[in-house]
Amino acid sequence: MAYRVGVVGAAGYAGIELVRLLLGHPQFKLVAITSNADAGQKLADVYPAFAGVSDLEFTTHDNPLLTACDAVFLAVPHTAALAAAPGLLKAGVSVFDLSADFRLSDPAVYEAWYNTQHTSPELLKTRAFGLPELFAADLARAAASRAAGEAVLVACAGCYPTATSLGAYPAIQAGWMAEGSSVVVDAISGVTGAGKSANARTHYCSADENVEAYGVCKHRHTPEIEQILGLEDRVVFTPHLAPLKRGLLSTVNIPLAPEVADTLTTEDAVARYRAFYEGSPFVRVLDAGQFPKTSSVAGSNACQIGLAVNGRARMLVITSAIDNLCKGAAGQAIQCANIVLGLDETCGLPLCALPV
Amino acid sequence: MAYRVGVVGAAGYAGIELVRLLLGHPQFKLVAITSNADAGQKLADVYPAFAGVSDLEFTTHDNPLLTACDAVFLAVPHTAALAAAPGLLKAGVSVFDLSADFRLSDPAVYEAWYNTQHTSPELLKTRAFGLPELFAADLARAAASRAAGEAVLVACAGCYPTATSLGAYPAIQAGWMAEGSSVVVDAISGVTGAGKSANARTHYCSADENVEAYGVCKHRHTPEIEQILGLEDRVVFTPHLAPLKRGLLSTVNIPLAPEVADTLTTEDAVARYRAFYEGSPFVRVLDAGQFPKTSSVAGSNACQIGLAVNGRARMLVITSAIDNLCKGAAGQAIQCANIVLGLDETCGLPLCALPV
Amino acid sequence: MAYRVGVVGAAGYAGIELVRLLLGHPQFKLVAITSNADAGQKLADVYPAFAGVSDLEFTTHDNPLLTACDAVFLAVPHTAALAAAPGLLKAGVSVFDLSADFRLSDPAVYEAWYNTQHTSPELLKTRAFGLPELFAADLARAAASRAAGEAVLVACAGCYPTATSLGAYPAIQAGWMAEGSSVVVDAISGVTGAGKSANARTHYCSADENVEAYGVCKHRHTPEIEQILGLEDRVVFTPHLAPLKRGLLSTVNIPLAPEVADTLTTEDAVARYRAFYEGSPFVRVLDAGQFPKTSSVAGSNACQIGLAVNGRARMLVITSAIDNLCKGAAGQAIQCANIVLGLDETCGLPLCALPV
Amino acid sequence: MAYRVGVVGAAGYAGIELVRLLLGHPQFKLVAITSNADAGQKLADVYPAFAGVSDLEFTTHDNPLLTACDAVFLAVPHTAALAAAPGLLKAGVSVFDLSADFRLSDPAVYEAWYNTQHTSPELLKTRAFGLPELFAADLARAAASRAAGEAVLVACAGCYPTATSLGAYPAIQAGWMAEGSSVVVDAISGVTGAGKSANARTHYCSADENVEAYGVCKHRHTPEIEQILGLEDRVVFTPHLAPLKRGLLSTVNIPLAPEVADTLTTEDAVARYRAFYEGSPFVRVLDAGQFPKTSSVAGSNACQIGLAVNGRARMLVITSAIDNLCKGAAGQAIQCANIVLGLDETCGLPLCALPV
Structure with missing residues (x-):
C-alpha cells in the first residue's frame, strides 16, 4: 500500500533529486511533479537521464493532484514555501519543506537574515525540525500526530x-x-x-x-x-x-x-x-x-x-x-517522510555511493 | 531463492562496479570477492563508499567459495581469464568473463592483437557472446544449456x-x-x-x-x-x-x-x-x-x-x-547473467542515471 | 614605436584573451576595450585576474579611440562584424575580424549557413584569410597593402x-x-x-x-x-x-x-x-x-x-x-596582425603552455 | 648580462614550473636541469608543452654545470636539499631551496616534525627566509652578502x-x-x-x-x-x-x-x-x-x-x-633570486593569470 506523493519545484536540483529517489521508492507513488517554468514538458526532455524510465510531465504548481497526496515535498525557494504550505496542510496533506522558511524557530531571526516577513509564525510552534539523527523526538511527535490523522509540517534542515x-x-x-x-x-x-x-x-x-x-x-x-x-x-x-x-x-x-x-x-x-x-x-x-x-x-x-x-x-x-542534494536535501526529506509515515527510515534511500 | 555469486578481480574498477551492483541485486548473494593485491583488507577500507554497507573482505583468487558459486564474474586482465575460466567451468560454475580472452572467435586474431597464445581455443566454439541486444540467440542457447545443468561461459563485450x-x-x-x-x-x-x-x-x-x-x-x-x-x-x-x-x-x-x-x-x-x-x-x-x-x-x-x-x-x-563501467562492463555482465540464469534481464540493474 | 590597437567585444572569451595577449605585447599599445554590456566597469572588476595589472575600463563600442587605432580586433558575434568593419576601414584602421562574417568567400554560402544577408560582399574579394600557415600569400599581400598606406581586412579562421x-x-x-x-x-x-x-x-x-x-x-x-x-x-x-x-x-x-x-x-x-x-x-x-x-x-x-x-x-x-581561444581565436588574430604590421609573427605570443 | 642558473629536481611539478619561468626570464640563462629519474631524456619528451621551445635535456644531479652557475634552485624532497646545499654553497653558488630543509630556524623543531636529523644546523643561522613581502630585511641582507661575493642560501617559504x-x-x-x-x-x-x-x-x-x-x-x-x-x-x-x-x-x-x-x-x-x-x-x-x-x-x-x-x-x-606552484613555490623562489641578484623583484614573473 503505497503513499501518494508530489514534488513542488521538481525541476530544480533538489527537486529532481527528489524525483529520482521517489521514482525508486517502494512505498511511495509519485503522482505530481510541478515546475511553473517547465510545465507541459516531459520529465525526460528536461532531464534526459529519465528517458525510458518515466513518462511523468511537469505541471504548474496548482496541480490539483497535490491536494490528494499523502505527502508533498516543497523544493522551492524561501518565501514560496511560506506561500504553499498552509494550503496543503489545510487540505490534509503533510508537508516536507526543503526551503528555509520554517527552519528558524524565532520568526524575528528569519526576518533579520532573509529580509522578508514571516507570514505563518504560528506554524513554527508545531513544525518538526527535519534532521532525524538529532531531532528524533520532534519527528516521533510528528509521526504520532500524523498517525492520529493530522497533517504535519516538517522543516528539513539545510545542507x-x-x-x-x-x-x-x-x-x-x-x-x-x-x-x-x-x-x-x-x-x-x-x-x-x-x-x-x-x-x-x-x-x-x-x-x-x-x-x-x-x-x-x-x-x-x-x-x-x-x-x-x-x-x-x-x-x-x-x-x-x-x-x-x-x-x-x-x-x-x-x-x-x-x-x-x-x-x-x-x-x-x-x-x-x-x-x-x-x-x-x-x-x-x-x-x-x-x-x-x-x-x-x-x-x-x-x-x-x-x-x-x-x-x-x-x-x-x-x-x-x-x-x-541527498542527505543535504532530498534524501533527508524522504528520510523524514519515511519516519513520519511509519516506514523504516532507510526505505528507498541509497546507503552507498558509486565506489568510483 | 538467491544464486551464489563471486567476483574475481573485485578491486579493479570493473570489479568494484560488479560488487556495487551485486550487493544490491535481489536475486544474487555475493559470497566472495577476490583481489590478490588487496587480500585480507575489508571492502570498506579499500573503497570507503561501502562503509556501513558491507562487511565483505577481499581474499586471494584461490578462494574455495568460488567453486561453490552458481556464477563467477571474471574482472581480470586478459590472459588471467584464460587461466581461470576452465577450472571454474569444470567445477560446474558458470563464468561471465569481462576480459577480452574469449571475445574473438578466431584464436589467430586474438593472438595477433594480444601477442599471446590462446590456450583454450575449444571454449571459443561454445562460449556465448555477451551483448544481449545483438546476440540474444547466443544467450538464449546458453540459458538453455545452463537450465540443462551445464556450466556456461559468456564472453562479455568490451566497452x-x-x-x-x-x-x-x-x-x-x-x-x-x-x-x-x-x-x-x-x-x-x-x-x-x-x-x-x-x-x-x-x-x-x-x-x-x-x-x-x-x-x-x-x-x-x-x-x-x-x-x-x-x-x-x-x-x-x-x-x-x-x-x-x-x-x-x-x-x-x-x-x-x-x-x-x-x-x-x-x-x-x-x-x-x-x-x-x-x-x-x-x-x-x-x-x-x-x-x-x-x-x-x-x-x-x-x-x-x-x-x-x-x-x-x-x-x-x-x-x-x-x-x-556499467553497460560497458559490470552491468552488461550482470545483464547476461540475469538472462542465463532465467531472471528478467533488468533485475538489479539501474535504468536511470543521477539526473545531475 | 608601438602600434595603437583596440578590441571590440573585449568582454567575451576571445575578446578577453586578446586583452591578455595585447597587454603583454611589446609592440602594441592597447588603448580601447569595448563591451556594450560591461561599459563603465573596470577590466579587473569583470575579470579579477587583471587586478593590479591594468586600469583599463570597458567602454561602449562607439569609443572614438578606435578610429585612431592602427589596428582593431573584432571579437563580436557574426553580423556585428559586418556592421563594424566597413566604418573602421574607411577611417583607415586595419581590421582583424575573429567572427565568421568575412571568412566564406562566396556570400551565398554565408547566407545559406548563417541565415542572414551579407551586406558587404565586395569586401570578400580583397580580405585576407587569416590562417598564416596555409595562407601566407594572402597575408603578405595584406602586409604590402598596409605598408602602402591602406587599411586592410583580415578574416581570421575559426577554431x-x-x-x-x-x-x-x-x-x-x-x-x-x-x-x-x-x-x-x-x-x-x-x-x-x-x-x-x-x-x-x-x-x-x-x-x-x-x-x-x-x-x-x-x-x-x-x-x-x-x-x-x-x-x-x-x-x-x-x-x-x-x-x-x-x-x-x-x-x-x-x-x-x-x-x-x-x-x-x-x-x-x-x-x-x-x-x-x-x-x-x-x-x-x-x-x-x-x-x-x-x-x-x-x-x-x-x-x-x-x-x-x-x-x-x-x-x-x-x-x-x-x-x-589562442591559436583558435585571439592568438591567431595577433599573429596575423604581427605579419600585416611587419613584425615577427611570434611577437608577443606564448609559444609554450603551462607544463602542468 | 644574464646569470647562469640551474634547477635540481627539474622534473617534479615545482621543478618544471621553475623551468617554464626560467626559460622566459630575460636575465637568467638556464643551463642545467637535473632529474635522476629522467636523466638522458629531452625536456619536451617528458613535458610535451616544451616541444619546439627548448632543446634542454635532463641530466643526473651531479651535472658539473651546476657548480658553474650563479644560482641553483633546489626542487627536491626534504633531506635531499640538506645533502645538496652545502656543496653548492662551498662552490660559490647561491642556493634557492624550495624544500623544507632550511625553513625552520630551530633544528629541534625540524627534527620533531620531519623525523630526521638536521645535518647543517649552522646554515640555519645565516640563511634568509624566502618570503619577500614579510622578510624583506632578510633578503636585503642576503643581497648585500651576495654583492660582496658570498654565496647565499635562501629557504623559500612553503605553499x-x-x-x-x-x-x-x-x-x-x-x-x-x-x-x-x-x-x-x-x-x-x-x-x-x-x-x-x-x-x-x-x-x-x-x-x-x-x-x-x-x-x-x-x-x-x-x-x-x-x-x-x-x-x-x-x-x-x-x-x-x-x-x-x-x-x-x-x-x-x-x-x-x-x-x-x-x-x-x-x-x-x-x-x-x-x-x-x-x-x-x-x-x-x-x-x-x-x-x-x-x-x-x-x-x-x-x-x-x-x-x-x-x-x-x-x-x-x-x-x-x-x-x-608559482607564488607558492617556483615563482617565489625566482622572486627571491631576483632580489638577491639585484634585479627588479618582478623580473620574468607573470603578474596576471589567464582571464578564463
Whole structure:
C-alpha cells in the first residue's frame, strides 16, 4: 500500500533529486511533479537521464493532484514555501519543506537574515525540525500526530547545517567545548549547491579549476547552525565553492575546554561519536586517523565523519561529508517522510555511493 | 531463492562496479570477492563508499567459495581469464568473463592483437557472446544449456565495442552502408576506462583539462568491433581520453550507399532503430535532432543513441553513449547473467542515471 | 614605436584573451576595450585576474579611440562584424575580424549557413584569410597593402577550421586522398568554445562529467573547412563538448588512395608534414607514435599534430591540438596582425603552455 | 648580462614550473636541469608543452654545470636539499631551496616534525627566509652578502605558509588578535600540491569530484606557519584537496580582541592591509565584500586577499589565494633570486593569470 506523493519545484536540483529517489521508492507513488517554468514538458526532455524510465510531465504548481497526496515535498525557494504550505496542510496533506522558511524557530531571526516577513509564525510552534539523527523526538511527535490523522509540517534542515551539526553536536552535547568560545566552520560545497540557475558563478568556465569563499560572515545557514547547536553568535561559518557537482565537506573546529584538551584522545572522541550515532544507519564515524572523502557519499544519503583531537592547540577538528542534494536535501526529506509515515527510515534511500 | 555469486578481480574498477551492483541485486548473494593485491583488507577500507554497507573482505583468487558459486564474474586482465575460466567451468560454475580472452572467435586474431597464445581455443566454439541486444540467440542457447545443468561461459563485450556496435549494427543490418566503404569510429572515454593503475596517464594533473587520442590505429577493440559488425579491415577506430570519471561516447560515421543517401531521412533512421530496439529495455533511441550526453547514462546500464543523416556527404552519423563501467562492463555482465540464469534481464540493474 | 590597437567585444572569451595577449605585447599599445554590456566597469572588476595589472575600463563600442587605432580586433558575434568593419576601414584602421562574417568567400554560402544577408560582399574579394600557415600569400599581400598606406581586412579562421585544416591540408595537397571520398572530422572542444553566455549547456553541472556531440551535420564551421581544403560537400564534421576550459582536438580521417595506402608509412607522413611546416614556428609535428594532448598547447599559440597511417583500412588518421581561444581565436588574430604590421609573427605570443 | 642558473629536481611539478619561468626570464640563462629519474631524456619528451621551445635535456644531479652557475634552485624532497646545499654553497653558488630543509630556524623543531636529523644546523643561522613581502630585511641582507661575493642560501617559504601568512600577518602585527587565542586555518589546494608521484590519492578517479581533508593536525607546514606568525602551538591547520590542478586558497580565522571586534570595520581592515602591502607588486587586497578566486591567480605569481570582520563572533576572516606552484613555490623562489641578484623583484614573473 503505497503513499501518494508530489514534488513542488521538481525541476530544480533538489527537486529532481527528489524525483529520482521517489521514482525508486517502494512505498511511495509519485503522482505530481510541478515546475511553473517547465510545465507541459516531459520529465525526460528536461532531464534526459529519465528517458525510458518515466513518462511523468511537469505541471504548474496548482496541480490539483497535490491536494490528494499523502505527502508533498516543497523544493522551492524561501518565501514560496511560506506561500504553499498552509494550503496543503489545510487540505490534509503533510508537508516536507526543503526551503528555509520554517527552519528558524524565532520568526524575528528569519526576518533579520532573509529580509522578508514571516507570514505563518504560528506554524513554527508545531513544525518538526527535519534532521532525524538529532531531532528524533520532534519527528516521533510528528509521526504520532500524523498517525492520529493530522497533517504535519516538517522543516528539513539545510545542507551546510546538516553536515556541520552532525559533525559538531555530539562534542558540544558532551560538554567538551571551551566556555565562551566560538566554533569555526569552513565548509566546501559542489556546484549543485549553487542551484540550477545559469549565471556567471555557475558557468563552467568560472567554476572549473577554481575554489573561492562566498557569503563570508553573512551566509543564511549561520543562524540555523547556531540554533541547532545552541550557540548564539558563536558560529563563524565560511562556505566555499569547489569544482565538483555533488558533495559537501564541513570542517568544524571546536575549541576544547583545557581539562578536556589535556585528556581527551582521538580514540575517545571516536568512541563517543559512535555511541551517539549507534542507531543511525546513515551516519558512519571513521576510525581515528581517517577522514571522509565526499566522493564516498555522493549519490547516497550517508554522512561520514572523521575526528582529530589537537592537544597542542586545544581544538577538536571534525570533518563531515554528505551529498548536498541527498542527505543535504532530498534524501533527508524522504528520510523524514519515511519516519513520519511509519516506514523504516532507510526505505528507498541509497546507503552507498558509486565506489568510483 | 538467491544464486551464489563471486567476483574475481573485485578491486579493479570493473570489479568494484560488479560488487556495487551485486550487493544490491535481489536475486544474487555475493559470497566472495577476490583481489590478490588487496587480500585480507575489508571492502570498506579499500573503497570507503561501502562503509556501513558491507562487511565483505577481499581474499586471494584461490578462494574455495568460488567453486561453490552458481556464477563467477571474471574482472581480470586478459590472459588471467584464460587461466581461470576452465577450472571454474569444470567445477560446474558458470563464468561471465569481462576480459577480452574469449571475445574473438578466431584464436589467430586474438593472438595477433594480444601477442599471446590462446590456450583454450575449444571454449571459443561454445562460449556465448555477451551483448544481449545483438546476440540474444547466443544467450538464449546458453540459458538453455545452463537450465540443462551445464556450466556456461559468456564472453562479455568490451566497452567501446558495446557502444559502437549498438550504434552501428541496425544501420549495417539494414543494408544502408556503401559497398566497400569503411566505418570511422571516434570514441571518447572517461578515465575509469584506463583502469585503477596509478601512472603518468591516470594522474589527475595529466588527465585533467586535457583530451587526447591514444592507441590510434592499434587499439585492441578494433577487431572486436569488426567481428560484431562483420566488417573485416573496414573499421577505423580512434579512442580518446577526456577528463571525466565514467562515460563513453562513440561517434560512428557510416558511409551511405548513394541510393540510400538520396532518400533516407533522419526520422526514417530513428524509426528503424526504434523498431530494432523495441524489446531492449536498456537502449533508448533519441528523437531526430537529439544527441546523448554521457552524463544521462552514467551509473546506469542504459545506452542512449542519436542519429543524423548527412545527405550532402552521404554519411550516417551516430552517437552512442554508455557508462563504460556499467553497460560497458559490470552491468552488461550482470545483464547476461540475469538472462542465463532465467531472471528478467533488468533485475538489479539501474535504468536511470543521477539526473545531475 | 608601438602600434595603437583596440578590441571590440573585449568582454567575451576571445575578446578577453586578446586583452591578455595585447597587454603583454611589446609592440602594441592597447588603448580601447569595448563591451556594450560591461561599459563603465573596470577590466579587473569583470575579470579579477587583471587586478593590479591594468586600469583599463570597458567602454561602449562607439569609443572614438578606435578610429585612431592602427589596428582593431573584432571579437563580436557574426553580423556585428559586418556592421563594424566597413566604418573602421574607411577611417583607415586595419581590421582583424575573429567572427565568421568575412571568412566564406562566396556570400551565398554565408547566407545559406548563417541565415542572414551579407551586406558587404565586395569586401570578400580583397580580405585576407587569416590562417598564416596555409595562407601566407594572402597575408603578405595584406602586409604590402598596409605598408602602402591602406587599411586592410583580415578574416581570421575559426577554431575548428584552424585545427582541422592544419591537420588535413598537407595530406590533401600531397594528393594522398582517395578520389571522391569524404573526410571525417570528429573534434572535441573545451567549454570556452561555447562562449561566455550562461545557459543550460554551459552550466557547470551540465558540462562537468559529460561529453556530447552538438551541431551534428549542421555546424557552421563545415563550409569553412570545406573551403580551406577545397572539398565541397565532402567534409563530415561532428564537434563535441568535453569538460575542460581551453583546448580543442580535431581528429581527421582522410581516406587514402589505394596506391598511397599500400606504400605510405607513418614516418613518411611525418616527414612530409615537417617539411610543409618548416617555416612555421607555432606548428609542431610529433614523432610517429606520438599524439598531442590539448594540455600541451593550452594558453599558447602552438598547434601540435600527430599522424598515423592505417594501411588495413586505407586511412590517414591525424589529431591536431590547439587552444581554441589562442591559436583558435585571439592568438591567431595577433599573429596575423604581427605579419600585416611587419613584425615577427611570434611577437608577443606564448609559444609554450603551462607544463602542468 | 644574464646569470647562469640551474634547477635540481627539474622534473617534479615545482621543478618544471621553475623551468617554464626560467626559460622566459630575460636575465637568467638556464643551463642545467637535473632529474635522476629522467636523466638522458629531452625536456619536451617528458613535458610535451616544451616541444619546439627548448632543446634542454635532463641530466643526473651531479651535472658539473651546476657548480658553474650563479644560482641553483633546489626542487627536491626534504633531506635531499640538506645533502645538496652545502656543496653548492662551498662552490660559490647561491642556493634557492624550495624544500623544507632550511625553513625552520630551530633544528629541534625540524627534527620533531620531519623525523630526521638536521645535518647543517649552522646554515640555519645565516640563511634568509624566502618570503619577500614579510622578510624583506632578510633578503636585503642576503643581497648585500651576495654583492660582496658570498654565496647565499635562501629557504623559500612553503605553499600553505605563504598564502596563510600573507593573509594573517598584517592583522597579527596590528595587534588585533585576542590574547591567548588560536588561529584556525582551513586551506584548500589543487592536486599539483600532492606532487607528481602517481598513487591512489593522485589518480584522476580518486581526486575528481571529491574534496577531503588530509594531514589533519599533523601537516608539516604547521610549525612553519607558527614560526612566521610567532604563534607557537596556536595554529590549527587543516589542509584539503580539491579537484583542480593549480591553486591554493587559505581561509584564516583570527579571533579579535574584544575592543578591536567592537570597532574595527572591514573597510578599516582593507585599508590597513593595503598600506601594509603598498610596495608589494604581487599582493592585491580586494575591496570589502570581495573574495579571491584561485583561478584569478593561477599561472601567475600574484596573491589576492579578501577580508571580512565578523563583529557578532569577534573574528577576522581572511581568504588568501595563490598558485601553489608559482607564488607558492617556483615563482617565489625566482622572486627571491631576483632580489638577491639585484634585479627588479618582478623580473620574468607573470603578474596576471589567464582571464578564463
